[in-house]
Structures are given as C-alpha cells and as structure tokens.
Amino acid sequence: MSVLRNPEISYILAATGEAGMQELVAEKFWTWRRGLLAVGYGLVLLTGLQIVFAADPTGLVLVAAALLGLVFLHRTWLGVLVWTYVALSGVVALTSGDDLGLYAVIAGLGFGLVAVPIWRRRMVTARPVFQQWQPTSFERPRPQHVSTSVAPSTELGSVARADGPLGESRPMLRTIGPMRISTESGDLTPSLLGKPVIGFLWLYMFARSVRKPGDRLTRTALTDEVAHGVSDPRGRLRGYLRDLTRLPEPLGSMVTVEDEMIGFDLHGQGADVVELRRLADRIRQSNGTISDEDLPDAQRLLMEIGDGEFLAGFEEMERRVTKGRGVAGQVVSEVRAQVDTMRADLAHAVANTLLDRGQAAAAVSLLEPIVARSEDRDDLARTLVNALRETGQHGRAAEVRRRFAVGQES
Numbered sequence: 001m002s003v004l005r006n007p008e009i010s011y012i013l014a015a016t017g018e019a020g021m022q023e024l025v026a027e028k029f030w031t032w033r034r035g036l037l038a039v040g041y042g043l044v045l046l047t048g049l050q051i052v053f054a055a056d057p058t059g060l061v062l063v064a065a066a067l068l069g070l071v072f073l074h075r076t077w078l079g080v081l082v083w084t085y086v087a088l089s090g091v092v093a094l095t096s097g098d099d100l101g102l103y104a105v106i107a108g109l110g111f112g113l114v115a116v117p118i119w120r121r122r123m124v125t126a127r128p129v130f131q132q133w134q135p136t137s138f139e140r141p142r143p144q145h146v147s148t149s150v151a152p153s154t155e156l157g158s159v160a161r162a163d164g165p166l167g168e169s170r171p172m173l174r175t176i177g178p179m180r181i182s183t184e185s186g187d188l189t190p191s192l193l194g195k196p197v198i199g200f201l202w203l204y205m206f207a208r209s210v211r212k213p214g215d216r217l218t219r220t221a222l223t224d225e226v227a228h229g230v231s232d233p234r235g236r237l238r239g240y241l242r243d244l245t246r247l248p249e250p251l252g253s254m255v256t257v258e259d260e261m262i263g264f265d266l267h268g269q270g271a272d273v274v275e276l277r278r279l280a281d282r283i284r285q286s287n288g289t290i291s292d293e294d295l296p297d298a299q300r301l302l303m304e305i306g307d308g309e310f311l312a313g314f315e316e317m318e319r320r321v322t323k324g325r326g327v328a329g330q331v332v333s334e335v336r337a338q339v340d341t342m343r344a345d346l347a348h349a350v351a352n353t354l355l356d357r358g359q360a361a362a363a364v365s366l367l368e369p370i371v372a373r374s375e376d377r378d379d380l381a382r383t384l385v386n387a388l389r390e391t392g393q394h395g396r397a398a399e400v401r402r403r404f405a406v407g408q409e410s
Contacts, residue, residue, distance in 0.1 A: 083112035173271035177308020209264040216263035225326035280342035307369040360390035
C-alpha cells in the first residue's frame with residue numbers, strides 16, 4: 001500500500017515560503033487600520049503644505065510628521081506620537097482663536113484612537129489560523145474526580161497529567177500530522193514559524209528532546225548547524241538564542257541555556273508524541289497488552305494522529321535554513337522511526353483488545369491507515385486481516401494478505 005500525502009497540510013512548509021504552499025498566517029501589511037492611517041497622514045501632509053505655502057514655517061513640522069507616519073506606518077508608537085502632536089497643535093490653534101484647530105483636535109483624537117495597539121491585537125485574535133482544527137483528546141479537561149497527582153519524573157514518557165493551577169497557560173503540542181502549538185490563550189504556531197530560522201531551531205531542539213529525554217548540545221554544535229560560514233558565528237548564535245527565549249511563553253522558556261550547553265525542557269508539557277510514548281511504554285511493560293484505563297486514551301490518540309508524520313515538511317525548512325548541511329534532518333528521521341514503532345505497537349495492542357471485545361469494525365478503522373505506514377509489521381497486517389474477516393470483508397482481507405504476504409491465522 002502507498003500513502004498519498006497532500007503537502008499543503010504541512011504548517012512547516014508554509015514557513016519555508018515554497019511555491020504552492022499555503023501562505024504563512026501572519027498579519028498582512030495593508031489592513032483597514034493602516035489604510036485609514038495612511039489617508040490621515042495624507043491629509044496632514046496636504047495641510048502642512050498649505051501652511052508652508054502661506055509663508056508659515058510651522059507647516060514644515062506637519063509635513064515632516066506626515067512623512068514619518070507614512071514611512072513608518074507599521075510602527076504603532078510613532079503613529080500615536082504623530083497624532084498626539086496633531087491634536088496638541090489643534091489645541092494651540094484654538095487658544096489662538098483659530099476655529100480650524102477644532103478639526104485638528106478631532107483628527108488627532110480619532111486617528112490616534114485608530115493607531116493604538118488594541119486594534120491590532122483584536123485583528124490578530126479574530127483571524128483564523130491555518131485551517132479549522134478541533135481539540136485533541138489530550139487537550140480536553142479531565143473529570144474533576146480524577147486524581148491529578150503524579151510522581152515527579154525526568155523521563156519523557158512520564159508526563160504530568162495535571163492541567164496545572166487555574167489560569168496557567170500550558171502548551172499543547174501537536175507534531176504528528178498537521179502541526180499546531182497552542183495554549184489556553186490561543187494558537188502560537190504562527191509566532192513560532194513566522195521566523196524560519198527561529199522556528200527551525202526550536203523544532204530541532206524539540207526533536208532532540210523527544211529522541212533522547214534530557215539531551216543537550218554545545219554552542220559549537222548548534223553554531224555549526226545554523227551559523228556556519230558567517231563572519232561572527234557565535235554572535236549570530238547569541239542573537240538566535242535571544243530570539244528563542246523571547247518567543248511567547250511558554251515556548252521561550254522551554255529552551256534552556258546553561259553556559260556552553262543548550263537543552264530543551266519538555267517535561268510536563270502536553271504533546272501528542274509524549275502521550276504516544278507514555279502509552280507505548282506501558283504496552284511494553286505489560287507484554288503487549290493495554291489496560292482498561294488506558295484503552296480510551298490510546299484509541300482516541302491513534303485515531304487523531306492516524307498515519308501522520310512527525311514534523312511533516314521539516315526537510316524543506318532545513319534545506320532553506322541550513323541547505324541540508326547539518327544533522328537536524330537525521331535527528332528528525334530517527335524520531336519518525338521511533339514514532340512509527342510506538343504507533344504500531346500501540347495500534348496492535350488496541351486492535352487485539354477491540355477484537356477480543358467483538359469490536360472488529362473499530363479495529364479495522366484504526367489499523368488501516370497505520371498498516372500502510374508499517375509494511376514491515378506482519379503482526380499489524382495479520383491483525384487487520386483477522387478484523388476484516390470478522391466484519392465479513394473477505395475480499396479486502398485477501399487483498400491485504402496478497403499485498404503484505406502475511407499468513408492467515410486459523
């Protein structure tokens with residue numbers, strides 16, 4: 001079986017700027033707010049020129065203010081400053097007996113209100129992010145009667161199940177399939193991927209911590225990855241690390257810098273790959289069986305991640321940032337292999353349990369996308385064949401047997 005993929009579902013590809021990819025979600029430059037401010041600056045410019053032509057040199061100040069506002073239209077603080085000056089100029093004109101000063105006061109207050117940052121925040125909050133997305137099972141609040149106490153652990157598989165204190169913004173990382181990083185306050189994916197180099201570094205450090213919990217690397221190794229061949233590589237890396245730590249919380253604080261060592265703190269964060277590892281570890285510890293307690297979470301997680309790939313599209317981002325010079329792609333490939341193995345182990349245990357309970361149709365829908373990614377797992381294919389036979393789909397069962405050359409269990 002072959003798995004067909006649509007590259008447009010990759011949020012990482014959007015950040016690379018590759019042709020045909022969905023445009024990276026960010027605030028467009030020409031919004032209604034900036035267009036309105038540009039009109040206002042144009043009026044101020046015309047007013048200043050009229051005053052200059054009337055042999056009044058004070059009009060030059062208005063001309064300079066309007067030009068600055070137009071050139072730095074994206075600077076909120078400058079817009080507020082310019083319109084404050086316009087309003088104050090109107091006040092001065094009114095005190096001098098010039099009734100036209102009233103228009104300057106109204107324009108300064110009106111356009112100044114448009115220039116304040118609150119309008120920009122509302123616009124960003126209202127914009128849809130990437131595509132319609134529904135919360136995953138491990139993002140849903142747990143029932144109040146369930147205990148949230150967890151023994152502390154440094155292992156990636158031992159994830160804290162508590163949602164934390166009221167109001168705490170805990171990240172939810174979806175990295176298998178379409179990527180989304182969100183907190184209770186909103187989606188942080190555009191903030192991470194808006195700068196490809198910073199997004200690449202964050203994802204690379206994240207992948208290293210998934211591959212080996214607690215993994216750290218030296219500044220020199222990270223410099224070779226993203227600052228090779230520049231005139232001041234360590235200075236460039238310092239700038240990158242500074243930008244990483246300034247990412248919206250809690251993304252920035254997840255990158256840890258201790259002198260020459262750089263790491264990534266993933267402990268306690270809600271991530272699909274972390275949840276997958278936790279459940280897969282329990283499967284191994286119980287000799288391939290899954291408990292009744294873990295079955296619902298495992299079934300929902302498998303259906304949500306499907307046959308998705310870990311950090312889909314990372315190679316394109318790596319090619320743009322490092323031109324494939326470093327080892328980041330190799331690290332991500334290793335994690336993908338781990339994810340495929342853990343997903344197959346978990347799917348096999350869940351499917352067998354569903355078959356034992358007479359839920360063959362549920363086992364079929366769970367296994368079909370995963371079997372396509374795990375052609376070397378005869379146990380998965382064999383279980384799918386059995387599930388298809390129990391649902392009466394003997395033709396499809398025979399097709400799976402032929403494609404994967406698996407034996408038929410009695």
